Amino acid sequence: MxxxxxxxxxxxxxxxxxxxxxxxxxxxxxxxxxxxxxxxxxxxxxxxxxxxxxxxxxxxxxxxxxxxxxxxxxxxxxxxxxxxxxxxxxxxxxxxxxxxxxxxxxxxxxxxxxxxxxxxxxxxxxxxxxxxxxxxxxxxxxxxxxxxxxxxxxxxxxxxxxxxxxxxxxxxxxxxxxxxxxxxxxxxxxxxxxxxxxxxxxxxxxxxxxxxxxxxxxxxxxxxxxxxxxLNSMKALWARSRDEVSDDEYHELYKHISHDWRAPLETVRFQAEGTFEYQALLFLPEHASHDLFTQGHQRGLQLYVKRVLIMDDCEALLPPYLRFVKGVVDAQDLSLNVSREILQQDRHIRMIQRRLTKKILSAVKDMKANDAERYATFWREFGAVLKEGLITDTENREAICAVATFAGTHGDDRPTTLQEYVERMKDGQDDIYFITGESRQSIENSPHMEAFRAKDIEVLLLTDPVDEVWVDAVGEFQGKRLRSVAKGEIDLGTDAGKSDGEKEKQTEEYAGLLGWMKEHLDEDVKDVRLSSRLTVSPACVVSDTGDLTPALENMYRAMGQEVPATKRILELNPDHLLVRGLNQAYTAREDRSGLVASAELLYGLAVLAEGGRPKEPGRFVKLVADALERTL
The missing domain is CATH 3.30.565.10 (Histidine kinase-like ATPase, C-terminal domain)
Incomplete structure (x- = not known):
């Protein structure tokens, strides 16, 4: 022809x-x-x-x-x-x-x-x-x-x-x-x-x-x-039986794809059979990478189709909160584009993501149940990122809650699960209490904790930035509301020794001072009221029930979002000598300049006590110096 x-x-x-x-x-x-x-x-x-x-x-x-x-x-x-x-x-x-x-x-x-x-x-x-x-x-x-x-x-x-x-x-x-x-x-x-x-x-x-x-x-x-x-090894470890592959071979593959010189903390194998077949070999690292929380963090699994590498970092195979997982997925058939580089978003990819997510969470659950030391390492390195799933992955929220642990005040340094917290709740307790902050030391010493410490009520101590968000997204656990000890009004009965008449009399006694302080501090606070959560400190500031916390406001601003400033509530301890003296000075109509300075000083101390910063640090330092001078 x-x-x-x-x-x-x-x-x-x-x-x-x-x-x-x-x-x-x-x-x-x-x-x-x-x-x-x-x-x-x-x-x-x-x-x-x-x-x-x-x-x-x-x-x-x-x-x-x-x-x-x-x-x-x-x-x-x-x-x-x-x-x-x-x-x-x-x-x-x-x-x-x-x-x-x-x-x-x-x-x-x-x-x-x-x-x-x-x-x-x-x-x-x-x-x-x-x-x-x-x-x-x-x-x-x-x-x-x-x-x-x-x-x-x-x-x-x-x-x-x-x-x-x-x-x-x-x-x-x-x-x-x-x-x-x-x-x-x-x-x-x-x-x-x-x-x-x-x-x-x-x-x-x-x-x-x-x-x-x-x-x-x-x-x-x-x-x-x-x-x-x-030129090629023809040795796809994920396609061989478990008995044919040594731990050293798994570790070498992990080091190759992750560029990590250490062995992985956990190896997870998965094989899906049926109408759509694929195999997965996943690794949980022992240490978090330095860029895990940066915007440019490169994540995703290596995607193979019939043992041919298609993508180095296929983000679609795992949700962002599992971005620390390394590994390989090898599918028999997928909808690919001409270059085999960019995956078409189809139901097979979504199915792989769902099944791999459940498999990883199951592996973490098994680790938690069977190897406390390895689990502690995993949670220390990746707990903060895994908790992002409590916000974004409602389908697996229960599974994430089952493996998540938190520091608490239940008597030892061992972290607790939400399930364990609920099992220890006191009779009549309806809420799971928590407090957020930058460090455990700062929030343990917070005045918001005083009444809970006095009543021996357990509080979860949450120090990761994501904690400010997931607690609101989850809302409750097993019908128990998640409630911040630094929000809204809380009455744990710390003034149970007072009769109703004594309480009413105390409210009337401080009404004038509270009204005056609210008017004077109007630029900074939305209300001034007596507190039932304080037993030692003279004052504290709290957020209203539906308001953003200062930490959450700062987080949104750091992400470039416009957030209007929210006024807080100033709570006073009516049994503290400083507050009593301030009320007596107000009632006696003493020098108003000294009264104003004392009110501003009390508010500044409350802001400092929760880890905040006075609006005008220079003025606050002068108020402290003047107060100290008067005591000499």
Whole structure:
């Protein structure tokens, strides 16, 4: 049959140029694409042989071979797989010329960002053409297993391609790239260099089932034929049984993908079977990375499809609160775009994420139950980030609550779970009490804790920034409300020794002072009232029930959000000598300047006691100095 020349349509030529110059973020992936196509061809031949569909096929040594000719500047990827017939070459390799490209280009032009464009390009299976990123001409010679004649295809990736029948062609397919001229200033893209071929195969195709071989360069003066070198390990640890893999092998893989010199804290294996099959090998690190909480933190698992690396950091496979997890997912089939780099968001990805999330939380739960020391290490390093899931992942909130532990005041240094807290609650206690702050020491000494300490009521001590948010998002646990000891009115009966009449009389006694202080401190407080939570301190400031805490306000501002300042409530301890003296001075209509200074000083002390800062530190220092001077 004579050589036939086929012309690409105008839209197809535009699409080809766009694909060659724009789709791939790394040129090296062209070799990955060609090797993957060769691997698919070998898989198809093996399946055909099992079905007796290719009785004359040679399956004795199925492999992929890469040949490099430096002088001719050619690179050939050859396989002895299923091969293609003349019609299949025209249909499969000519896919880019199929109908529909005009509509595709119209949608592409309407895409406003590169991500949208790549998503559209992903609808077309033209990975073969990625070779034109490195070559200015590509030639393909193929013979379908069981047939006697082969087919030769050739193109410069511009306006046309040719097809012809050839009498002599080995079984399988050989793709030869006539590489573009060498760039002396960019040796990283020298695809005639054996080291470069080894690097690409090791990175993307190391776990492919079939051997990938390369004939080493002939050494000058050496007449012996070099033995082919196998470039890939073919050892996908996740595809082997547990008994076949040692801990050292797992640890080496973890170190390779995480760049961590330490062994992982936990190894988690998972295999899903059925209509959609995939395998996962996950690792929980022993230490948090330094950038775990930074915006640019690189997260995600390595994604393989049929043992071919598709993405280094596939964020879609795990929720952000599990961003510390490292590992590999290998799926049998996924919807990929042309470059195999950007995953289409489909139900399979969402399903993988849900199942891996549950598996990881289950592994943490088992660690907590069976190895207290390792769990303590895990929670110290990753507890703060895991608690983000209490805000964002309502589906797994109960599972996260089951593995989360918190410092508390229940009598020892051992952290407690919410379940354990509920089991220790006193009779008649309806709420789970907590306090947030920057450190355990500061919040343990907070005046808000005095009544709880006096009544021996347990309080959770929450010191991570995320604690300010998740407690409101969760709201309750097993019907028990999560309640801040620094918010709203709290009456634990610390003044139980007073009769109702005494309480009413005390309220009337302080009414004038409270009203005057509220008026004088109006710029800073929304109310001044007597406190039932203080037993030792003279005063404290609390947030109203529905208001943001100061720490949460600062957090939002740090994220660039506009948050109006919220006035707090000043609570006074009516049994404290300082407050009694202030009330007596107010009742006696003594020097108002001294009374004003004392009121501002009392408020400033309350702000300092919870770790805050007086609005005017210089004035506050002067008030303290003046007060000390009067005592001398």
């Amino acid at each position: 004579p050589t036939e020349t086929f012309e690409y349509q105008v839209e197809a030529r535009q699409l080809l140029q766009l694909m060659i110059h724009s789709v791939y973020s790394h040129k090296d992936v062209f070799l990955r694409e060609l090797v993957s196509n060769a691997s698919d061809a070998l898989d198809k031949l093996r399946l055909a042989a099992l079905r007796d569909d290719a009785p004359d096929a040679d399956t004795s040594d199925l492999h992929i071979e890469i040949d490099v000719d430096k002088d001719a500047r050619t690179l050939t990827v050859r396989d002895n797989g299923i091969g293609m017939s003349y019609d299949e070459v025209g249909r499969l390799i000519g896919t880019i010329a199929n109908s529909g490209t005009a509509e595709f280009l119209r949608e592409l032009r309407e895409a406003k960002d590169a991500g949208g464009a790549e998503g559209l390009i992903g609808q077309f299976g033209v990975g073969f053409y990625s070779g034109f990123m490195a070559a200015d001409e590509m030639t393909l010679v193929t013979r379908r297993a069981g047939e006697t004649q082969g087919t030769r295809w050739s193109s410069h990736g511009e306006g046309t391609y040719t097809l012809e029948t050839v009498d002599e062609a080995p079984q399988g397919t050989a793709v030869t790239l006539h590489l573009k001229p060498a760039d002396p200033e960019n040796q990283l893209h020298d695809y005639t260099a054996p080291w470069k071929i080894r690097e690409i195969v090791k990175r993307y195709s190391d776990f492919i089932t079939w051997p990938i071989r390369m004939v080493p360069e002939q050494r000058e003066g050496d007449d012996t034929t070099p033995e082919p070198e196998t």
